[in-house]
Amino acid sequence: MTLDIDTWIQVAAFVGGGLAMGFGAIGAAIGEGFTASEANLAISRTPKISGDIFKNMLVGQAIAESAAIFALVVAMILLFTDFSGQSILMVSVLLAAGLSMGFGAIGSGIGSGFPAGEACVGMSRQPAMSGQLTTNMLIGSAVCQTPSIFALVISFILLFSDFSGLPIAPTWAAILGTGFAVGLAAIGSGLGGGLVAQTSCEGMARQPTSASTVTNIMLLAQAVTQTPAIYGILIAFILLFKGFTPTASLPAAMALLAAGLCMGFGAIGPGIGIGNTGRSAVRWIARNKESTADLTRIMLVGQAVCESTAIYSLVVALVLIFVI
Amino acid sequence: MAIEGTHLVQAAAFLGAGLSMGLGAIGPGVGEGLVGSKACEAIGKNPGEAGLLTRTMLVGQAVSESTGIYALVIALLLLFVV
Numbered sequence: 001m002t003l004d005i006d007t008w009i010q011v012a013a014f015v016g017g018g019l020a021m022g023f024g025a026i027g028a029a030i031g032e033g034f035t036a037s038e039a040n041l042a043i044s045r046t047p048k049i050s051g052d053i054f055k056n057m058l059v060g061q062a063i064a065e066s067a068a069i070f071a072l073v074v075a076m077i078l079l080f081t082d083f084s085g086q087s088i089l090m091v092s093v094l095l096a097a098g099l100s101m102g103f104g105a106i107g108s109g110i111g112s113g114f115p116a117g118e119a120c121v122g123m124s125r126q127p128a129m130s131g132q133l134t135t136n137m138l139i140g141s142a143v144c145q146t147p148s149i150f151a152l153v154i155s156f157i158l159l160f161s162d163f164s165g166l167p168i169a170p171t172w173a174a175i176l177g178t179g180f181a182v183g184l185a186a187i188g189s190g191l192g193g194g195l196v197a198q199t200s201c202e203g204m205a206r207q208p209t210s211a212s213t214v215t216n217i218m219l220l221a222q223a224v225t226q227t228p229a230i231y232g233i234l235i236a237f238i239l240l241f242k243g244f245t246p247t248a249s250l251p252a253a254m255a256l257l258a259a260g261l262c263m264g265f266g267a268i269g270p271g272i273g274i275g276n277t278g279r280s281a282v283r284w285i286a287r288n289k290e291s292t293a294d295l296t297r298i299m300l301v302g303q304a305v306c307e308s309t310a311i312y313s314l315v316v317a318l319v320l321i322f323v324i
Numbered sequence: 325m326a327i328e329g330t331h332l333v334q335a336a337a338f339l340g341a342g343l344s345m346g347l348g349a350i351g352p353g354v355g356e357g358l359v360g361s362k363a364c365e366a367i368g369k370n371p372g373e374a375g376l377l378t379r380t381m382l383v384g385q386a387v388s389e390s391t392g393i394y395a396l397v398i399a400l401l402l403l404f405v406v
Contacts, residue, residue: 249331250334251331254335254338254339265343265347266349268350269353273356273360276361277363280360280368283364283368291374294367298377301360302359306357306385309353309356309395312396313345316342316399
């Protein structure tokens, strides 16, 4: 049995679509489940404002859902676009588009659920703060979504760019690496950003007087949390646009694939760790506003140390791309 | 295309280097985050001891970092020595 190029491209499109939606559904479902469980807790505490809490739960869940909707869109495009008549390189392009969006939606989906749940609990604790809590939740969840948006951007670039003029080897490996780099790197940052936003909602409800400080420090901590995802998209752009000299050598191709895997996996841990540090800092700044300066300093020092392993991964990935 | 043994070994070394550093970075990242998180909590509870707590946090994180450095060393060995 011989299979022509169009058949392989169709196979890759369907497998990519399955991977995108399968992995992409994990995060949002967990995050929304967490939100709903916290909302139940909140309503049992303060049944009087159950309507407000219910509305807030739905708004928060809608944001967490967006990561999964991105995955659905990419999966639909993979299923219903006609990719026939293109080079065999499209096999790796379509797989990478699916992997990037599938992995990329996990962290943001889980992460966005945390602030939404905590905002519901906060409303039951301080009904007077409901409006501010919803606003803070929206800001925090929006930042959590950025890693999944990075993944969506890379998926769209992969799906709608013309790769016909490029050499098949080693570009196929670079493109697969792109998918892994941006997709896996988004997991840690999405999750970490959610941890920070969660305690900012908690702190705001406990100490309404420190609301503005808490929002500011949350944004600072979330910005640091996003850095591993930014390293991921940086490596993805380098792999996509550097342009590699044609070579049939297997080591040259594997080096590019390894660069993507290295940066992708390497960004997961630091993203979660940085988020965890920011989470405690924001929680205690809310309770102990006088120590804001001390806490911000130690948070940034702690986050910088967490960042180091992401930087090692970045260095190894760059060595794999440019030195080897 | 015939794949020679030396090429296969070289390709595996590169892939191994990427996986070593990538997977090796997960643990230290999460672990150092726990240390940083508890240090922030401790300073929140007892701001007077900020200096001592910062020192303890950094020493703890340095120890936690060591496995990340092992991963880096192995990655560099796979890339340049083996």
